[in-house]
Amino acid sequence: MTVLCLLERAGDGFAETSLRALSRGSSCAVRAGADLTAVALEAGEPGLAGAALAELAGLGVAELCVVPSGVLAAYAPAAWARTLHQLMASDSAIAVIAAATDRGNEVLAHLGALSGLPVAANCVSFAPAGDGSWKLVRQRWAGSLLEEAILDESCALLTVSTDVSTDAVSADSGTAVAREGPAVRILSPEFEEADLLVVATESAGSGGGVSLATARVVVGGGRGVGGPDGFAALEELAGLLGGVVGVSRVVTSQGWRPHRQQVGQTGTKISPELYLACGISGAIQHMAGCLSAKHIVVVNTDPDAPIVSRAEYAVIGDLSEVIPALVAAIRAATAD
Amino acid sequence: MDILVCVKRVPMVGGTIVLTADGQDVDTRMSGFTVSPHEECAVEEAVRITEREGGSVTVLTLGPPEAAEQLRDMLALGAHRGVLLETDGREWGPVATAAAIAEAVEELGTTTFPLVFFGTESADTGGYQVGVRVAHALRRPCVTGIKRLEVAGGRLRAWRERGGAQELFDVALPAAVSVREGINLPRYPSLPGRLRARRAEITVLKPRWRADGLRKTGLRVPASSARRAQVLGHGIDAVPALLQVLDEIGVLP
Numbered sequence: 001m002t003v004l005c006l007l008e009r010a011g012d013g014f015a016e017t018s019l020r021a022l023s024r025g026s027s028c029a030v031r032a033g034a035d036l037t038a039v040a041l042e043a044g045e046p047g048l049a050g051a052a053l054a055e056l057a058g059l060g061v062a063e064l065c066v067v068p069s070g071v072l073a074a075y076a077p078a079a080w081a082r083t084l085h086q087l088m089a090s091d092s093a094i095a096v097i098a099a100a101t102d103r104g105n106e107v108l109a110h111l112g113a114l115s116g117l118p119v120a121a122n123c124v125s126f127a128p129a130g131d132g133s134w135k136l137v138r139q140r141w142a143g144s145l146l147e148e149a150i151l152d153e154s155c156a157l158l159t160v161s162t163d164v165s166t167d168a169v170s171a172d173s174g175t176a177v178a179r180e181g182p183a184v185r186i187l188s189p190e191f192e193e194a195d196l197l198v199v200a201t202e203s204a205g206s207g208g209g210v211s212l213a214t215a216r217v218v219v220g221g222g223r224g225v226g227g228p229d230g231f232a233a234l235e236e237l238a239g240l241l242g243g244v245v246g247v248s249r250v251v252t253s254q255g256w257r258p259h260r261q262q263v264g265q266t267g268t269k270i271s272p273e274l275y276l277a278c279g280i281s282g283a284i285q286h287m288a289g290c291l292s293a294k295h296i297v298v299v300n301t302d303p304d305a306p307i308v309s310r311a312e313y314a315v316i317g318d319l320s321e322v323i324p325a326l327v328a329a330i331r332a333a334t335a336d
Numbered sequence: 337m338d339i340l341v342c343v344k345r346v347p348m349v350g351g352t353i354v355l356t357a358d359g360q361d362v363d364t365r366m367s368g369f370t371v372s373p374h375e376e377c378a379v380e381e382a383v384r385i386t387e388r389e390g391g392s393v394t395v396l397t398l399g400p401p402e403a404a405e406q407l408r409d410m411l412a413l414g415a416h417r418g419v420l421l422e423t424d425g426r427e428w429g430p431v432a433t434a435a436a437i438a439e440a441v442e443e444l445g446t447t448t449f450p451l452v453f454f455g456t457e458s459a460d461t462g463g464y465q466v467g468v469r470v471a472h473a474l475r476r477p478c479v480t481g482i483k484r485l486e487v488a489g490g491r492l493r494a495w496r497e498r499g500g501a502q503e504l505f506d507v508a509l510p511a512a513v514s515v516r517e518g519i520n521l522p523r524y525p526s527l528p529g530r531l532r533a534r535r536a537e538i539t540v541l542k543p544r545w546r547a548d549g550l551r552k553t554g555l556r557v558p559a560s561s562a563r564r565a566q567v568l569g570h571g572i573d574a575v576p577a578l579l580q581v582l583d584e585i586g587v588l589p
Contacts, residue, residue, distance in 0.1 A: 075503065078477075100464075102481045102496065105457075109465035109480075113472035118431050118550040121457075121464045140461055145353050145362070146556050147461075153549040159464075197477040200496075200503040211500055217587050241587050249373075252518075259518030265459065266373045266517040274587045283350050285459070295585050297578070298565065306351030308565050313581050317571035325572040329579050334589050 001034040002091040004084065005061075006098040006107060009042045013052035017099035019059070021160035024126070025097040026060040032128045034094055038182065039065045039087065041080050043073050053181040064182045067189065075103065075200040081110030083189040088115065093155050094128070100159035108157050119157040120149065124164050126156070139163075142265035142288035162269070163291055212261065217243025218272045218293075220263060221251060222286075224279020224301065224319055228256040233323045234278060240330050246270060248280045264289035278319040282307025299323070337391035337487070339382040340444075341453040342437055342470070343375040343410060345403040346460040352557075359554045361427075362460070371406045373517045374455030376413075380522040381515060382453055383414035385487055392416040394449070396440065398433050400425040404538050411533035412525035418538040419444065427461075429548030434469030436543035441474060443541065451492070454514040456481050471512035478512040479505045483519050 005025040007018040014022075022038065029036040038061045040048075056064060065087065072079055084096055084107070096111060098104035100122045112119040120126070124146065126136035133152040139161050140147050151158075212218065219238040221231055231245060238245045246263040247256070263270050265285040271292035278299040280286060287310055290296065296311040299319045308314050315322055347364045354363040371379075382393045395410040397403045398421040407418035421436050428436070441449065452474070454467030464480075471478030484495040487509075494505045494513060525533070568577040582588050 077480075102498065105464040106468065106480050109468035110472070112431070112465055113434075113469045116431075118429065118548055119463070119465050120550055122462060140555070141349070141353065141459065142462060143558070144349075146558050147552055148554045148556070150551045150553055151549060152551065194475065194477070198479055198505055198507055200505060202498075202501060202503055240589060241582075242589065243587075253521065255521060259521075262518070274582070274585050281351065284353060285349075297581060303567070309563065311565040313568050313578075314565035315568050315570070315574040315578055317569075317574065321572050322575065322578075325575045326578060329575050330582075330588065333579060 001032065002037050002093045003029040003032070003034050004037050004039055004087055004091065004093045004096045006080070006084065006096070006104065007038050007040045008099065008101065008103060009040060012046045012049040013055070014040070015099065015101070017101055017104075017162045019055070020162075020164055020166050021097055021099040021104075022056070022059050022061070023166045024160050024164065025095065028095060028127055029060065032094060035062050036060050037063045037065060037087075037091060039084065041067055041072050041083060042075070043069060050181070057181045061182045063185050065185045065187050067187050071189070076196055077103070077106045077198060078110050079189070079191050079195040080107045081114055082191055082195045083187060084111050085114045086189055087187070088155055095134070095156040095158060097158050097160060100161050104159050108159050112157055115155070115157070117153050117155060117157050118151065119159070120151055121159045122161045123158050124161050126158055134158075141284060143291050144265075144284040144288050212244055212246055212263070212268045212270060215244045215270065215272050217241040217274045218246045218263065218270050218276070218290075219243055220246045220248065220275060220277035220280050221257075221319075222248035222278070222280030223250045225251065225256070226279075226320070230320065231257060233320070233327065237276075237323055237327050237330075240327065241274075243272065243274075246275075248283075248286050277307055277311070278323060280307055281305045282310055337385060337389055337450055338394070338448045339385060339391065339451045339453065340394045340396060340441065340449040341375065341378050341382050341410070341415065342466070343379065343395055343397050343406060344372045344455070344458045344460075345369050345397060345399045345406040346372045346458060355555055355557065359556065360552070361555070369402070369406065371409060372455050372459040374457070374459075374515060376410075376522050377517050377519050378453035378455055378515045379410045379413055379415055380520045381485070382451070384520065385451075387414070389487075394419060394444070396421065396437065398428060398436055398543065399423060407538055408533040408536070409525070411536050412529040413523060414529060418536060420538055420540045421543045422540050423543070423545075426545070427552070428545070429550060430463040430465045430469065431548050432546040434466045434473065435546060437466070437470050438473035439543065440541055441470070450509040450511075451487070452476075452510075452512045454512065456514040456516050467512055467514035474510075474512070476510045476512055477507045478514070479507065480514040482513055482515045485513065485515075485519070
């Protein structure tokens with residue numbers, strides 16, 4: 001019995017989201033008395049650092065499956081799923097787990113189609129129930145609502161929400177292999193022609209600048225900004241704080257700002273130190289995009305706006321007065 | 337080119353989600369319904385392609401009889417034909433939904449749809465899989481999460497954002513594509529569009545229900561950080577306090 005966990009690469013190691021999913025998989029493997037096997041299908045340049053392998057071992061991974069270089073040189077979702085499908089059978093998998101990223105959700109959807117099994121996407125918790133079924137909690141509405149469910153299948157296909165924290169892995173689960181690192185197993189998957197019809201080509205980035213997803217400070221603007229001209233003050237403030245401007249859906253659907261600046265369920269999920277939300281009422285679709293913000297401060301004319309009950313601090317007032325005054329105050333304070 | 341777009345009827349929720357007394361569903365008595373946002377963009381994209389190159393756009397949804405209302409909304413945007421896979425109002429899982437859509441596509445004639453559009457995930461249940469499953473059933477390639485696409489010479493070029501970069505997928509038609517909001521800005525329906533939509537005939541098919549191995553036992557609103565914000569003051573009088581908060585958080589230059 002095995003729990004398989006698909007890992008995505010980042011630099012000379014693995015993506016943080018994958019490692020968090022793996023830590024969840026590790027707890028389940030311990031509970032079910034199953035082996036924990038990691039699967040990394042990316043060619044990956046540079047190669048894996050020793051520290052990355054040690055980290056897997058620390059999480060209880062006994063074996064790391066890879067494909068030979070030259071096989072799957074580029075991301076191919078159906079071929080990744082085919083590889084997992086063959087591993088599922090050969091290793092008697094009781095679960096296949098991936099991070100709920102674009103790739104993780106996509107590959108598991110293909111795996112679901114290949115195997116005919118259901119997929120529970122964006123889980124925040126899951127565990128074997130002891131009778132062969134799994135109890136799980138998954139996100140709906142991008143995390144604004146939780147679904148409790150029972151998954152009753154021979155193998156559980158799960159993606160783990162990128163909002164979850166790392167599970168504490170019991171200290172002894174990994175120590176035996178931690179010293180040596182996991183064994184590396186080279187797979188030889190067999191593909192069908194259809195598996196290789198969709199293959200990604202990396203193309204150039206859309207330009208530099210601070211990215212909304214990783215910005216330390218996000219200054220948000222919503223309907224209360226009033227129109228496209230109102231964003232100059234927010235841009236100035238964001239610039240002063242080393243951050244970027246994010247907007248609500250109404251702003252992009254009005255065409256005031258481009259969609260790439262949209263924060264929320266159908267835009268970008270942010271995780272800044274500070275989210276300063278100005279003139280935003282706080283619909284659940286917007287709040288789903290800032291679940292991971294450390295501090296939320298709002299400027300709003302309406303003290304009863306939903307966002308006020310989600311924020312730490314609020315200034316009740318007109319952002320067109322408050323923001324320029326704040327900019328002036330910051331300039332004065334930092335000029336000393 | 338004849339294009340099929342699959343859309344989902346979802347509740348229009350605002351500042352809070354209210355559940356029914358039994359905790360099994362979102363209480364929609366006080367809210368309206370809409371088409372899931374990614375899918376509205378999929379319809380817009382399909383309509384633009386047919387405006388350029390000719391052909392037709394068929395919108396399909398699986399849902400209760402009232403979901404015809406969402407089909408008419410999409411017909412008002414410029415789609416030509418509506419197909420309702422009518423259910424009794426029960427929630428259908430992704431496996432059953434995809435099977436029903438694939439069967440309907442066969443029934444409507446697969447070869448007439450070189451392109452089938454989906455939203456990457458629905459706004460409400462967020463399963464991230466119906467488009468991929470339908471593509472497998474129809475034996476065609478599938479690209480997901482698409483924010484930009486070009487159709488020319490029997491091929492599809494589609495771009496997806498990945499970190500600060502983009503990945504490009506280049507596939508031959510027929511293909512399935514799931515798109516994301518932001519690929520375009522959907523138009524507002526015109527008055528003639530609305531009138532045409534109101535009169536349009538909608539094809540109704542009755543799909544077969546299948547049980548799903550993933551069984552919802554209940555819904556709950558997460559124990560959020562729901563609290564009352566500390567009010568720093570009103571208007572510009574609050575600026576000194578706001579400045580101090582920013583300093584404490586450690587974001588001042």
